[in-house]
Amino acid sequence: MTAPRTLPAHLAHPFSPRGRPDPYPAYRWLRENDPVHFDVTSRMWLLTAHADCALALRDPRFSAALGQRERVRDDELPPSMLTTDPPEHQRLRSPGALLMGPAAIRGISGGIEAEIGRVLDGLAGRERIEATADIGEPLATGVLARLFGLPSADRAAFAELAARVAVNLDPLAGPQAAAAGRAAMGELTRFLGERADAAAAAVRAGGEATPFGRLAADDRLTRAEMLGIASLTVVGGWKPLAEMVGNALHWLLPREEAAEQVRGGHDTAVSAVDELLRLESPIPFTARVTTEEVRLDGGVIPAGARVLALVGAANRDPAVFADPDELVVTRSPNPHLAFGAGTHLCLGAPLVRQAGALLLRGLLSRYPGLRPVGEPPSWAPSLVPRRLTGFTLAT
Template sequence: MTTASVRLPAQFIHPFAPAGRADPYPAYRWLQANDPVHHDEASRLWLVTGHADCATVLRDPRFSAAQGQRERARDDALPTSMLTTDPPDHHRLRAPGMLLLGPAAVRALLPALAADVDRLLDRLAAAGRADAAAELGRPLATAVFARLFDLPPGELGRFETLARAASINLDPMVPPARAALGRTAATALTRYLDVHAADLTRRQAPSPLAALAADDRLARAEMLGILSLAVIGGWQPLAEAVGNALHTLLPDRAAVRRLAGADEEAARLAVDELLRLQAPIPFTARVTTEPVQLAGGPLPAGARVLAVLCAANRDPAVFAEPEELRLDRHPNPHLGFGGGPHFCLAAPLVRQVLALLLPRLLRRFPALTGPSGAPDWDQCLVPRRLRSFPLELNSALGEAC
């Protein structure tokens, strides 16, 4: 199967180039309209940008997630996990993973997480200002994993250090020296989790991690693979989702007021819309196991494919006024959590945590503002995140939740 090569016009910065990473959407819009199944000569990847085609890539068994992970730009081994396996092995691992991140586990933690959020906002109120990632998103993500893993207070700093260092592994195009650091950190994280899980089992301490560790459907290495994936794939994306959401939300003061007064269901709708516009995970990799004809064009067997989720989430064929923030958008079939067999296991957790945080934050600090000027996007490809996003909390104007 062959296809004519189409080049991105010169007026568009390549979305993977350092200068194009801050705003890749103009290039993606052009590709979506003119070459929705695009062979990118620079990366030797096929970029799929249409919503329908991305949904096919995520759901069709002819697109292998296991091979997609092995074909990443850097050459390093990954542990067996839901990320690195295809069905039926994927299903075998995913079912026990629900003990850690499934809806029932999340619901059981919500009262404690609400108290954690209130304590975090109390600390921020005393300072009057905060960075959305460093002083809001990361402490929040650490508090969430502390509940999931039953971490004692004295271990939170160590866990956060390991989680942040291991999160280097999210970016498939990180330079080799940093990739090596990420592999070392991931190994240290796995060892830490192994010791901690053994301690919880010995003490018979109730927690989602303890339930997973006690599940006899998994070998020890498989259980640790799920835990490692949960941290590497969940801690930093959750942390960065806070700043991304506030960057999108705060300029729209009517939306701020609406979300401040939202009930639980309206807050979850709002979270989905904020993730549609700026999800921390912008794409996911697959490899075709045979030739595939997508609506936007053909793919050969063995094609290294990126489903560009952030482009699909702004497809005008699916989303009316796709660049606009509509907190009550429904239905909202965004692909910020992926789709198909590999739909993000932590999606219920992320939705609930952000729906818990954002209305509380906005009620507590109704005059909350972010920085003026161009956003300071980090140069990494994954996760998509702001390098900094200073917040003026205006706590004197706020009221307790």
């Protein structure tokens, strides 16, 4: 094996504090010079080309279950589609679709529209708005409350728990943050468990059936599996959906032509959500472990190797995307990997597309003068999710 290549001195490692705000120059160098890169710092193989990342997300030689066990943190995630490989993955995914699949989302589409209307109404008359706190978090809370059938009285507690468990997204969180995340996950599991029986009973009695109720009533799952899927929906759904709003507005507001296209129609707004997620993937990498040697054009990965598919780099691969660093809201096709690929394609993709499109179109139409004010926002120092902080807007 030849000596591992290293980034040039002028480029910060994309995982380092200096490199996290703008990892794209390092991603570009790796993709052009060493797309199958052994990183001596993390002892992981980093994939940056779209073709290689797509293969790693689809090919059974790259194990998702082993990838989750290789987290830097020593805690384990609950059993779910995220932490399993086929055939166990399919066994969990089918009932999981009762909570997050396309039919479940269609069933609450009216509720999603109502939640977005509530968020937009709440901005009226405000001189200053914080993108995440005032738009993104209320959106995420309202949308997930509809999935789980939560009454208004439960929403504040749910939002507080959802914010606290979000640290579990970051595989490199420090010991103190990881411990807080474990404690919050236990509280969230108890919170959902206390509501699961009533939700399931309503379904069995022929009453109001929420997506969570259908999941809780499904006898293909153990209770631990059901709560694992429900909890991971909150962990993987609330924070990324909340932060997507600020990331999207960061790209849209300075580009009036793009904003006008989003105002113009629902289909364009949906297309814009995909394009915005391509440019700023909230989950910028996915971990896998090879079960056997894998030969790629850029190198050979040994069996048992820890691999990161850097989807944030793959989503700007010029071999796949023309003008990869530019916002093209009508881009088609758009085979970005922000939702993953293959058997692990994110179940929540329809929810994010629908809620994101309705929110952005409604927000830009109702508040056409929306603009950034004050100090420019900065990228948060955490790796996951990729998010802005301090993004203040005026209406």
